[in-house]
Amino acid sequence: MEKTPSRETGFPIEAQASEIYTNEIFRKFQIELSSRTFYQCNELAAGRQYQVKRIATEAYKHEEFNRSIFTVEVDDEKENYSCTCKKMTRDGIQCCHVLKVLDHTGMILQLPKSFINPRWTKKVAKSMKELATSEERSIEGQGEESMRFSLVFTEMVNICSNACKKQKAYNVLQDYVRDMKSRVMIALAEEENDENERTEAASKTDFDTTLKNPPMKESKRAMKEYRKKSGSEKKIGKKIRRRCGCCKKEDHISPSCPTNPAVIEKNRLQEEAERRRKTLRDIKANRNCPTT
Numbered sequence: 001m002e003k004t005p006s007r008e009t010g011f012p013i014e015a016q017a018s019e020i021y022t023n024e025i026f027r028k029f030q031i032e033l034s035s036r037t038f039y040q041c042n043e044l045a046a047g048r049q050y051q052v053k054r055i056a057t058e059a060y061k062h063e064e065f066n067r068s069i070f071t072v073e074v075d076d077e078k079e080n081y082s083c084t085c086k087k088m089t090r091d092g093i094q095c096c097h098v099l100k101v102l103d104h105t106g107m108i109l110q111l112p113k114s115f116i117n118p119r120w121t122k123k124v125a126k127s128m129k130e131l132a133t134s135e136e137r138s139i140e141g142q143g144e145e146s147m148r149f150s151l152v153f154t155e156m157v158n159i160c161s162n163a164c165k166k167q168k169a170y171n172v173l174q175d176y177v178r179d180m181k182s183r184v185m186i187a188l189a190e191e192e193n194d195e196n197e198r199t200e201a202a203s204k205t206d207f208d209t210t211l212k213n214p215p216m217k218e219s220k221r222a223m224k225e226y227r228k229k230s231g232s233e234k235k236i237g238k239k240i241r242r243r244c245g246c247c248k249k250e251d252h253i254s255p256s257c258p259t260n261p262a263v264i265e266k267n268r269l270q271e272e273a274e275r276r277r278k279t280l281r282d283i284k285a286n287r288n289c290p291t292t
Contacts, residue, residue: 035096041104
């Protein structure tokens with residue numbers, strides 16, 4: 001079991017955070033707690049609004065924002081704190097500006113309930129670890145889906161947290177999110193088509209054919225009907241064609257039928273993705289075009 005990081009201050013709020021947060025989130029909380037010392041707090045509206053201003057002349061080690069002045073809104077009844085930096089919305093942990101307000105108002109002795117994001121608590125982390133390592137739980141069905149969701153969610157949170165710090169990285173993330181959404185919808189449509197095709201093939205197995213008695217021995221004259229035919233004779237016979245399960249036409253099958261809803265959705269998503277890529281190329285071309 002990983003050892004809990006040592007505490008850096010004597011504030012009870014830090015001791016409470018060490019018991020509730022995971023070790024990784026607790027380390028980040030300690031950074032915010034120590035970074036509050038680089039700011040001063042002024043009251044704008046009694047008990048409701050505060051201005052937090054950076055007093056350090058140079059950027060400190062863990063500084064995230066280019067601005068030096070932030071506004072913190074306070075709701076004492078609900079113990080809610082909202083800062084203009086939006087770190088709580090972005091990362092799920094409160095910023096040093098809110099902690100500075102708590103220090104200024106003498107409320108830093110108790111960890112507010114609004115500071116606790118269930119996703120970052122030790123209890124939820126333990127449950128996720130048990131889900132990932134349990135040998136008794138089946139890897140199929142809902143269990144496998146929950147596992148994939150947990151792993152992807154953690155990666156996406158880290159990517160979004162880093163990308164939202166800078167405008168250029170945020171724009172890149174937005175472009176990839178749109179493209180990723182189109183590709184995921186296309187993959188879902190293709191997988192649904194594959195499942196329908198496998199189901200259709202399984203329904204045509206020989207096991208559904210009723211067993212019959214073996215043919216009785218017939219005269220030589222009757223046996224002529226069962227003799228092996230030459231190639232020229234086979235061409236004379238009518239060729240059997242497969243029919244589409246959706247529109248009953250003979251020139252295609254259901255997975256490629258233009259009336260198949262899955263095919264229609266797949267084509268729509270591909271066209272949408274192509275339009276977006278074309279728009280991005282036009283935007284980049286306009287940027288590179290010299291002004292007159």
